[in-house]
Amino acid sequence: xxxxxxxxxxxxxxxxxxxxxxxxxxxxxxxxxxxxxxxxxxxxxxxxxxxxxxxxxxxxxxxxxxxxxxxxxxxxxxxxxxxxxxxxxxxxxxxxxxxxxxxxxxxxxxxxxxxxxxxxxxxxxxxxxxxxxxxxxxxxxxxxxxxxxxxxxxxxxxxxxxxxxxxxxxxxxxxxxxxxxxxxxxxxxxxxxxxxxxxxxxxxxxxxxxxxxxxxxxxxxxxxxxxxxxxxxxxxxxxxxxxxxxxxxxxxxxxxxxxxxxxxxxxxxxxxxxxxxxxxxxxxxxxxxxxxxxxxxxxxxxxxxxxxxxxxxxxxxxxxxxxxxxxxxxxxxxxxxxxxxxxxxxxxxxxxxxxxxxxxxxxxxxxxxxxxxxxxxxxxxxxxxxxxxxxxxxxxxxxxxxxxxxxxxxxxxxxxxxxxxxxxxxxxxxxxxxxxxxxxxxxxxxxxxxxxxxxxxxxxxxxxxxxxxxxxxxxxxxxxxxxxxxxxxxxxxxxxxxxxxxxxxxxxxxxxxxxxxxxxxxxxxxxxxxxxxxxxxxxxxxxxxxxxxxxxxxxxxxxxxxxxxxxxxxxxxxxxxxxxxxxxxxxxxxxxxxxxxxxxxxxxxxxxxx
Numbered sequence: 001x002x003x004x005x006x007x008x009x010x011x012x013x014x015x016x017x018x019x020x021x022x023x024x025x026x027x028x029x030x031x032x033x034x035x036x037x038x039x040x041x042x043x044x045x046x047x048x049x050x051x052x053x054x055x056x057x058x059x060x061x062x063x064x065x066x067x068x069x070x071x072x073x074x075x076x077x078x079x080x081x082x083x084x085x086x087x088x089x090x091x092x093x094x095x096x097x098x099x100x101x102x103x104x105x106x107x108x109x110x111x112x113x114x115x116x117x118x119x120x121x122x123x124x125x126x127x128x129x130x131x132x133x134x135x136x137x138x139x140x141x142x143x144x145x146x147x148x149x150x151x152x153x154x155x156x157x158x159x160x161x162x163x164x165x166x167x168x169x170x171x172x173x174x175x176x177x178x179x180x181x182x183x184x185x186x187x188x189x190x191x192x193x194x195x196x197x198x199x200x201x202x203x204x205x206x207x208x209x210x211x212x213x214x215x216x217x218x219x220x221x222x223x224x225x226x227x228x229x230x231x232x233x234x235x236x237x238x239x240x241x242x243x244x245x246x247x248x249x250x251x252x253x254x255x256x257x258x259x260x261x262x263x264x265x266x267x268x269x270x271x272x273x274x275x276x277x278x279x280x281x282x283x284x285x286x287x288x289x290x291x292x293x294x295x296x297x298x299x300x301x302x303x304x305x306x307x308x309x310x311x312x313x314x315x316x317x318x319x320x321x322x323x324x325x326x327x328x329x330x331x332x333x334x335x336x337x338x339x340x341x342x343x344x345x346x347x348x349x350x351x352x353x354x355x356x357x358x359x360x361x362x363x364x365x366x367x368x369x370x371x372x373x374x375x376x377x378x379x380x381x382x383x384x385x386x387x388x389x390x391x392x393x394x395x396x397x398x399x400x401x402x403x404x405x406x407x408x409x410x411x412x413x414x415x416x417x418x419x420x421x422x423x424x425x426x427x428x429x430x431x432x433x434x435x436x437x438x439x440x441x442x443x444x445x446x447x448x449x450x451x452x453x454x455x456x457x458x459x460x461x462x463x464x465x466x467x468x469x470x471x472x473x474x475x476x477x478x479x480x481x482x483x484x485x486x487x488x489x490x491x492x493x494x495x496x497x498x499x500x501x502x503x504x505x506x507x508x509x510x511x512x513x514x515x516x517x518x519x520x521x522x523x524x525x526x527x528x529x530x531x532x533x534x535x536x537x538x539x540x541x542x543x544x545x546x547x548x549x550x551x552x553x554x555x556x557x558x559x560x561x562x563x564x565x566x567x568x569x570x571x572x573x574x575x576x577x578x579x580x581x582x583x584x585x586x587x588x589x590x591x592x593x594x595x596x597x598x599x600x601x602x603x604x605x606x607x608x609x610x
Contacts, residue, residue: 019188019190019213019214019217020094020095020185020188020190020194020213020216020217021091021094021194021213021216021217021220021251021252021255021256022058022091022094022095022181022185022188023185023186023188024220024255024256025051025054025055025058025091025095025255026055026181026182026185028051028054028055028255028258029051029052029054029055029056032051032231032258033050033051033052034050034051034052035050035051035231035258036048036049036050036051036260037049037050037051037053037054037258037260037261038054038084038087038260038261038262038263039260039261039262039263040083040084040262040263041262041263041264041265041269041273041276044265046262046276049084051258054088055178056172056177056178057084057088057168058088058091058092058095058181059092059095059171059177059178059180059181059182060168060169060171060172060177061088061089061092061164061167061168061171062092062093062095062096062171062177062180062181062184063170063171063172063174063177063180063181064167064168064169064170064171065089065092065093065096065098065123065167065171066096066171066180067170067171067174068122068123068146068147068167069122069123069146070093070096070098070122070123071096071097071098072096072097072098072192073097073098073099074096074098074099074122074123075098075099075100075101075119075120075121075122075196076089076093076098076099076100076101076121076122076123076124076125077100077101077102077103077115077116077119077121077123077124077125078090078100078101078102078103078124078125078241079103079105079107079112079124079125079126079127079131079134079135080105080125080126080127080128080131080151081105081127081266082237082238082239082240082241082246082250082263082266083127083151083263084263085125085151085164086241087237087241087250087251087261089125089164090195090241090251091251091255092181094188094194094195094213095181095184095185095188096184097184097187097188097189097192099119099193099194099195099196099210100194100195100196101115101119101121101195101196101198101208102195102197102198102240102241102242102243102247103115103116103242104240104242105127105131105240106580107134108134109134109135109137109138110138111206112134112135112138113138113141113142114205114206115198115206115208116135116138116142116144116145117141117142117144118205118208118438118439119196119208119438120144121142121144121145122144122145122146122147123145123146123147123148123149124145124147124148124149125149125151125164126148126149126150126151127150127151127152128150128151128152128154129152129154129155129156132148132150132156132161135148147162148160148161148162149161149162149163149164149167150162150163150164151163151164188213189213190212190213190214190217191212191213191214192212192213193210193211193212193435194211194212194213194215194216195211195216195247196208196209196210196211196438197209197211197242197243197244197247197390198242199390199391200591207437207438207440207443208437208438208439208440209390209391209434209436209437209438210434210435210436210437210438211390211393211434211435212434212435214431215393215431215432215433215434215435216252216393217256218393218395218415218430218431218432219248219252219393219394219395219432220252220253220255220256220257221256222395222413222414222415222432223248223252223253223394223395223413224253224256224257225414226398226413226414227253227281227360228360229253229256229257229259229281230257230258230259231257231258231259232259232280233257233259233260233280233281233359234259234260234261234262234277234278234279234280234281234357235249235250235253235254235259235260235261235262235279235280235281235282235283236262236264236273236274236277236279236282236354237249237250237261237262237263237264238264238266238270238273239283239285243365244388244389244390244393244394245283245285245364245365245394246283248283248393248394249261249281249283253281259281262277262279264276264277271295271353271354273354274353274354274355275351275352275353275354276354277354278351278354278355278356278357278358279354279355279357279358280357280358280359280360281358281359281360281362282354282355282358282360282361282362283362283363283364284361284362284363284383285363285364285365285366286363286365286366286367286368286369286372286493287366289363289368289372289373289376289383290368290369290372290496290497292353292376293372293375293376293497293499294499294521294523294524296349296353297499297524298499298523298524298527301527301531302527310344310345311345314341314344314345314346315345315375315378315379317337317338317341318338318341318346318377318378318379318380319374319375319378321334321337321338321378322374322377322378325377325382326377326403326404326405326406327402327403327404328401328402328403338380342380345379346379346380347380349379350379350380350381353381355381358381360384361376361381361382361383361384362383362384362385362386363383363384363385363386364385364386364387364388364394366489366591367470367489367490367493368385368493369493369494369496369497370406370407371494371497372497373385373406374406377404382404384398384399384401384404384410385398385399385408385409385410386398386399386409386410387409387410387468387470388432389456390434391433391434391447391448391454391456392428392430392432392433392434392454392456393432393433393434394432395413395415395416395430395431395432396412396413396416396418396428396430396432396456397409397410397411397412397413397416397418397468398410398411398413399411405467407469408463408467408468408469409468409469409470410467410468411465411466411467411468412428412466412468413430415430415431416428416429416430416432417429417430417453418462418466418468419453419462420460420461420462421455423459423474424459424460424461424471424474425455425456425457425458425459425474426456426458426459426460426468426470427453427454427455427456428453428454428456429451429452429453429454433448433452433454434448434454436448457473457474457475458470458471458472458473458474459471459472459473459474459477471487471490472487472488472489472490473489476488476489476594478506478508478509478514479509479510480508480509480510480511480512480513480514480566481510481511481512482512482566484566486506486508486514486566486567488505488506488508490567491504491506491514491516491559491563491567491569492504492505492506492516494559494562494563495516495518495555495556495559495569498555499521499524500520500521500524500525500528500551500552500555501518501519501520501521501552501555502519502520502521502522502578503517503518503519503575503579503592504516504517504518504519505517505518505592505594505597506569507598507605507608511609512609513568513570513571514566514567514568514569514570515569515570515571515572515573515605515608515609516556516569516571516572516573517572517573517575517597517601517604517605518552518556518572518573518574518575519543519574519575519577519578519579520539520542520543520548520552520574522539522542522578525542525548525551526542528551529542529545529547529548532547534547534548539576539577539578540576540577543574543575543576544574544576548574549574552572552574556569556572571608572608573601573604573605573607573608575601575604579592579597
């Protein structure tokens with residue numbers, strides 16, 4: 001466990017105004033010094049830090065960064081997986097008046113060069129040798145980068161690189177680091193930029209969105225109020241911290257509510273981490289929820305005949321009652337049936353998923369298929385959809401408790417104004433609207449109008465009860481050769497409900513009919529193939545099997561039955577590789593780069609229209 005530099009000063013810090021996250025951190029350290037603030041899983045064992053230790057570490061790192069020249073307006077980039085050092089560095093930079101910039105761990109060297117150069121980062125905090133190598137490969141083209149701090153120095157022997165532990169140790173030796181940090185926090189301007197979050201860049205280079213201290217506090221107050229966040233809550237930090245959704249969960253809300261944030265070992269360990277922690281608040285992007293559904297179906301296909309029958313019977317009852325659970329109108333008979341299903345199947349299943357304690361389950365960042373939500377509600381995971389984006393600090397809409405309407409992302413959160421423009425674009429105005437894009441006044445002016453309305457770039461509908469339904473990204477709407485407007489994301493989500501399909505990209509703009517590029521889910525299709533004696537070696541080999549194509553044809557046919565004639569997929573192609581960020585087909589947040597994919601697979605697309 002880390003030491004707590006300057007811990008004795010927690011008892012009498014400079015009083016926080018509560019106008020910033022670092023100020024709230026100091027409040028927590030003063031009011032609840034011995035309460036657990038964060039945990040980290042290291043080699044299978046969990047270690048923890050109290051709020052006093054958390055604040056002490058932040059103050060020590062801030063003192064170390066101050067020695068490196070970090071102060072008001074200076075930018076520090078963090079290129080690492082989720083871990084305590086990420087959030088410690090983030091809050092340290094904010095408390096000094098600097099601006100923290102996250103770089104996705106999957107970003108290749110070229111993207112690292114672009115981001116660090118664009119924001120003129122003076123200091124880079126890199127995780128390990130892999131991320132260090134990316135920075136060193138482009139460092140000669142980054143004259144503004146003065147210092148690199150390495151979190152995990154294993155395998156690295158360089159005198160020009162400072163370790164994070166040494167940075168923290170140096171800061172801890174500077175007299176009263178916590179007192180100095182508290183003074184710096186008290187002097188912060190809440191309207192000044194606190195962090196820069198780069199957008200996913202689906203259609204061009206990422207843009208750096210400037211979010212102020214006031215934006216972050218507005219988000220904290222909004223969400224802890226709407227979700228009833230308390231110090232008793234626990235979250236698992238697993239989505240990239242560069243993304244506003246995870247920043248909201250692991251930093252903004254956790255600091256504001258005083259709840260515990262847990263850092264697991266990530267990757268393949270995610271399922272084990274979930275079972276260890278059993279979080280009370282869990283935010284999943286649609287891909288995570290889809291993966292859970294596919295995993296359950298795969299496990300049940302391997303179960304005994306009795307267990308499979310029991311699962312199907314309970315799921316059938318759960319689905320039948322789910323609509324009434326969403327509206328909060330279950331009957332006594334419903335509750336008796338659900339109680340039996342809980343004992344026989346649902347509670348053990350949720351425990352395996354790590355969701356047995358979940359109090360708030362959310363889906364956001366992209367549209368989710370209603371069929372996935374129906375399944376989750378059926379097994380007792382009450383997932384509510386929310387809608388927001390980087391440019392409004394994630395503050396926009398949330399599904400109300402007790403009034404879940406499938407296909408809707410809820411109603412406006414407190415303090416949010418919402419309206420639909422003449423062309424169908426969703427406009428929003430709130431205290432979360434960002435300051436603008438770094439070095440890009442033209443894009444800023446196109447995004448926020450003179451009246452303060454944020455133009456989201458999404459197309460949607462607002463019903464008479466104030467529920468918002470998102471149709472698609474404005475730039476992604478397909479207009480067929482016959483002049484019909486089609487939303488590709490709705491069709492793609494219908495296909496991705498299948499446990500056998502991982503990616504689906506619908507094509508058809510200005511064309512006679514729609515086609516699709518489809519990527520299989522390697523694990524589930526591989527299991528399906530093994531059961532039928534279909535031999536394969538690689539992802540490409542499996543995708544090319546005629547039996548697999550026939551399997552996907554049944555999925556496409558089933559989806560087409562649910563679609564209007566103009567929306568139906570007439571032809572599809574199975575792609576022979578898994579899409580990824582480094583290959584340029586996906587953003588760091590796993591969003592499809594449609595234009596890049598259409599360029600990469602142009603021959604396959606054209607073949608479907610011959």
